[in-house]
Amino acid sequence: MSTSETKSNGSARVGVYVCHCGKNIAGKVDVKAVAEFAKGLPNVVLSREYKFMCSDPGQELIQKDIKEHQLNRIVVASCSPLMHEVTFRRATAAGGLNPFYFQMANIREHVSWVTFDEGMATKKAKALMGGAVRRVVLHEALEKQRVAVHPDVMVVGGGISGIHAALTLADAGKKVYLVEREPTIGGHMAMFDKTFPTLDCAACILTPKMSLVRTHKNITLWTYSEVAKVDGFVGNFKVQVRRKPRFVSEELCVGCNLCVEACAFKEPKFPDEFNLGLSKRKPVYMSFPQATPSVVQIDPETCLHFRTGKCKQPCKSACERGAIDFEQKEKIVEVEVGSIILATGFKVFDAKRLVQYGYGKYPNVYTSLEVERVVNASGPTAGEVVLKDGKKPKSVGIIHCVGSRDERNNKYCSRVCCMYSLKLAHLVKERTGAEIYNFYIDMRTPGKGYEEFYDKLLEERVHFIRGRAAEVTDWTMTREEEGKLVIRAEDTLVGEVRRIPVDMVILSVGLEARADADEVRRMFNISCSHEGWFLERHPKLAPVSTFTDGIFLAGACQGPKDIPDCVAQAGAAASESMALADRGHVELEPNTAFITDELCCGCKTCIPMCPYSAISFNAEKKHAEVNAALCKGCGTCVAACPSGAAQQHLFTDQQIYDEIEGLMSYV
Amino acid sequence: MSDNAKPTPTNPFEPRIVAFFCNWCTYTAADLAGTSRMTYAPNVRVLRLMCSGRLDPQFVLAAFREGADGVLIGGCHPGDCHYQEGNYKALRRYHLLQKMLRQMGIDEKRVRLEWISASEGERVQKVINELVDQVKALGPLGLTPIPVPHHGAAARPAGEAKEA
Numbered sequence: 069m070s071t072s073e074t075k076s077n078g079s080a081r082v083g084v085y086v087c088h089c090g091k092n093i094a095g096k097v098d099v100k101a102v103a104e105f106a107k108g109l110p111n112v113v114l115s116r117e118y119k120f121m122c123s124d125p126g127q128e129l130i131q132k133d134i135k136e137h138q139l140n141r142i143v144v145a146s147c148s149p150l151m152h153e154v155t156f157r158r159a160t161a162a163g164g165l166n167p168f169y170f171q172m173a174n175i176r177e178h179v180s181w182v183t184f185d186e187g188m189a190t191k192k193a194k195a196l197m198g199g200a201v202r203r204v205v206l207h208e209a210l211e212k213q214r215v216a217v218h219p220d221v222m223v224v225g226g227g228i229s230g231i232h233a234a235l236t237l238a239d240a241g242k243k244v245y246l247v248e249r250e251p252t253i254g255g256h257m258a259m260f261d262k263t264f265p266t267l268d269c270a271a272c273i274l275t276p277k278m279s280l281v282r283t284h285k286n287i288t289l290w291t292y293s294e295v296a297k298v299d300g301f302v303g304n305f306k307v308q309v310r311r312k313p314r315f316v317s318e319e320l321c322v323g324c325n326l327c328v329e330a331c332a333f334k335e336p337k338f339p340d341e342f343n344l345g346l347s348k349r350k351p352v353y354m355s356f357p358q359a360t361p362s363v364v365q366i367d368p369e370t371c372l373h374f375r376t377g378k379c380k381q382p383c384k385s386a387c388e389r390g391a392i393d394f395e396q397k398e399k400i401v402e403v404e405v406g407s408i409i410l411a412t413g414f415k416v417f418d419a420k421r422l423v424q425y426g427y428g429k430y431p432n433v434y435t436s437l438e439v440e441r442v443v444n445a446s447g448p449t450a451g452e453v454v455l456k457d458g459k460k461p462k463s464v465g466i467i468h469c470v471g472s473r474d475e476r477n478n479k480y481c482s483r484v485c486c487m488y489s490l491k492l493a494h495l496v497k498e499r500t501g502a503e504i505y506n507f508y509i510d511m512r513t514p515g516k517g518y519e520e521f522y523d524k525l526l527e528e529r530v531h532f533i534r535g536r537a538a539e540v541t542d543w544t545m546t547r548e549e550e551g552k553l554v555i556r557a558e559d560t561l562v563g564e565v566r567r568i569p570v571d572m573v574i575l576s577v578g579l580e581a582r583a584d585a586d587e588v589r590r591m592f593n594i595s596c597s598h599e600g601w602f603l604e605r606h607p608k609l610a611p612v613s614t615f616t617d618g619i620f621l622a623g624a625c626q627g628p629k630d631i632p633d634c635v636a637q638a639g640a641a642a643s644e645s646m647a648l649a650d651r652g653h654v655e656l657e658p659n660t661a662f663i664t665d666e667l668c669c670g671c672k673t674c675i676p677m678c679p680y681s682a683i684s685f686n687a688e689k690k691h692a693e694v695n696a697a698l699c700k701g702c703g704t705c706v707a708a709c710p711s712g713a714a715q716q717h718l719f720t721d722q723q724i725y726d727e728i729e730g731l732m733s734y735v
Numbered sequence: 736m737s738d739n740a741k742p743t744p745t746n747p748f749e750p751r752i753v754a755f756f757c758n759w760c761t762y763t764a765a766d767l768a769g770t771s772r773m774t775y776a777p778n779v780r781v782l783r784l785m786c787s788g789r790l791d792p793q794f795v796l797a798a799f800r801e802g803a804d805g806v807l808i809g810g811c812h813p814g815d816c817h818y819q820e821g822n823y824k825a826l827r828r829y830h831l832l833q834k835m836l837r838q839m840g841i842d843e844k845r846v847r848l849e850w851i852s853a854s855e856g857e858r859v860q861k862v863i864n865e866l867v868d869q870v871k872a873l874g875p876l877g878l879t880p881i882p883v884p885h886h887g888a889a890a891r892p893a894g895e896a897k898e899a
Contacts, residue, residue: 149783150758151766174766176769178766178781179777181769182768183774183775184774191777196780196781590815593817595760595815595852596852596854598854603854616817679821702786702789702821704786704788704824706789706791707788707824708824716785719784724782724784728782729797731780731782731801732751732780732798732803733802
């Protein structure tokens with residue numbers, strides 16, 4: 069290549085900085101050699117290596133050099149641009165240059181951390197340096213576009229996370245739309261009886277927040293509704309919400325339940341979803357007494373009127389307010405919001421997948437969530453812990469890690485099961501006096517007051533057997549096992565296989581991503597981890613942000629968490645939304661497309677390429693035009709343009725060709 | 736030109752591969768491979784694009800012209816594109832490019848298109864290792880570079896290019 073020619077021409081004066089990042093880079097890459105190599109690259113007038121470029125002295129070094137050496141282009145070879153591009157652009161600007169006269173070479177994530185051989189790592193770092201230096205010469209001065217942020221916020225999911233986020237925002241004066249799929253808000257927390265480790269009553273701490281949501285003047289609550297479509301981008305999302313018909317007017321219903329009493333079905337006949345099928349409900353019902361909004365709904369699948377058309381509609385005549393409306397139709401409402409908080413929660417592991425534990429086969433094998441309902445005073449047994457035959461259990465086995473920490477199912481730890489198992493052990497023992505056996509792999513009780521709670525349970529003489537339970541069976545070997553369920557497990561502390569006969573088995577099921585997490589994340593254009601949890605922008609430093617600006621995460625949709633963590637995260641997500649709304653504008657990366665008029669032949673190839681309809685045809689001038697306010701900077705029109713008229717700021721053809729040359733030409 | 740064009744027993748063939756990764760999925764996945772310290776073959780040099788839909792097939796040809804022995808294109812999984820459907824456009828162009836490469840006598844196995852999401856650091860490691868092995872097996876491409884005035888920045892003063 070004719071590199072010497074390039075070196076001699078142009079007014080570009082490039083300053084190069086190679087970061088050691090302590091030992092992170094310097095431990096693998098010969099940073100001195102890379103800096104020395106850069107000195108020989110075209111247009112480079114200065115090249116240094118420094119321990120931490122992102123530190124204040126590192127950034128000041130850039131600023132000082134810009135002035136002293138009349139630098140007009142800056143290259144920093146350090147970590148990923150997704151990490152520190154903003155930092156170094158700011159330093160470049162502080163030195164008096166346009167911030168876009170800057171380019172980064174990623175020699176940490178893409179080189180030092182992934183390369184075994186030091187020589188090869190240094191060589192690769194040099195190649196990336198070559199690309200960065202060649203491209204930065206062609207950089208242009210750009211201005212960031214400002215876009216106003218709509219102050220309203222949408223929260224999707226009305227569990228404790230969504231409720232807390234919505235209330236925080238509403239208290240700060242922001243208008244919030246809270247969208248919940250189920251007929252009531254409350255989520256999983258509303259199903260619990262007590263919360264660990266303090267044993268406060270879940271309803272006592274949750275329901276006041278639920279009614280606050282209902283009455284808050286800044287919150288629009290849409291239950292039995294789902295987000296149908298999301299358009300737009302940070303600051304200006306257009307969201308369509310599908311409001312499913314509940315066949316009862318939310319405005320008119322006061323939740324008196326007279327219609328439920330009047331229903332043609334004199335006795336509840338259908339499995340009650342809220343009690344996980346442990347009790348029955350009528351076709352017209354309210355999920356639970358404190359349901360919010362306090363409005364009944366009619367299930368068309370089971371309602372006689374919908375099924376046969378022959379019902380006399382006693383519910384309708386019973387309602388003095390005329391709230392029952394069999395003609396109610398699905399409605400789509402559209403709103404504009406500046407940011408969206410996803411708090412869509414989790415589902416519990418399906419215990420039927422582990423056949424060895426006999427769930428669905430033996431009636432007295434329960435999941436932990438079912439037991440939450442059983443011990444709940446408003447649950448199917450009014451809080452009485454009884455077996456399916458109505459007797460109190462004398463012994464109960466709790467099997468931990470069902471579907472968690474298991475190579476065949478979910479590898480991860482679900483984080484809450486140890487603690488809720490202890491809580492259930494305490495509650496069941498308190499109410500029945502039964503002997504409780506916990507079968508655990510490891511007890512994981514990190515958290516304020518959690519280890520102390522574990523100690524308390526040990527004092528309460530709850531048994532702990534260390535070993536993953538092998539099976540639950542009704543196959544008995546001794547007389548005392550007869551009529552019981554036998555849990556077979558290896559006690560790894562004693563070193564022998566034990567058989568423990570019990571009356572009741574509780575499976576501590578793990579947490580999983582929602583079944584439709586994949587569809588939801590696509591709708592909101594965010595990513596998922598392998599397990600289906602929504603992916604945060606950075607695991608440590610941006611835990612509630614996503615890769616899509618203006619979309620934030622709260623609660624267990626991001627990964628298993630307990631209530632305090634959900635609430636903390638919801639607060640964090642709310643403050644991120646608030647920061648956006650209060651700033652009032654966002655600055656957009658100026659990587660938009662543009663058309664060079666003289667080169668455009670008016671073929672219109674680019675127009676259908678654009679997913680945002682940002683390109684139009686100017687019939688008078690006979691060439692295409694890009695509306696920069698609509699362009700999101702993907703560059704697909706540029707790739708399609710046959711004449712090179714369409715280009716993308718920061719990614720012009722020429723910049724990319726030079727980067728390719730730079731990557732390949734010098735090493 | 737490349738110092739590894741003529742492999743010898745003491746200087747084994749180390750291919751040079753240019754990768755075009757989209758900012759949102761594959762580039763982020765490569766960062767994740769880094770933070771997870773997943774070691775992989777050092778032969779791939781990554782160029783970041785905002786979207787795989789920005790990939791002009793001529794970039795692949797340019798990489799070959801500049802001495803690359805292979806090219807890797809990484810985008811978001813179908814349906815996951817940050818820009819709705821840029822990856823589908825990349826796929827269309829990739830198929831046409833494959834056809835063209837065959838006509839030019841370049842083994843199409845030198846170019847690989849992969850969908851790698853932001854959480855798939857392991858996949859970056861796997862795909863890169865596989866492609867490097869594949870290209871090693873194919874041997875050097877061995878094109879003699881011809882300076883092309885249009886694309887060579889050398890032929891253009893920096894100031895002029897800036898205005899374009």
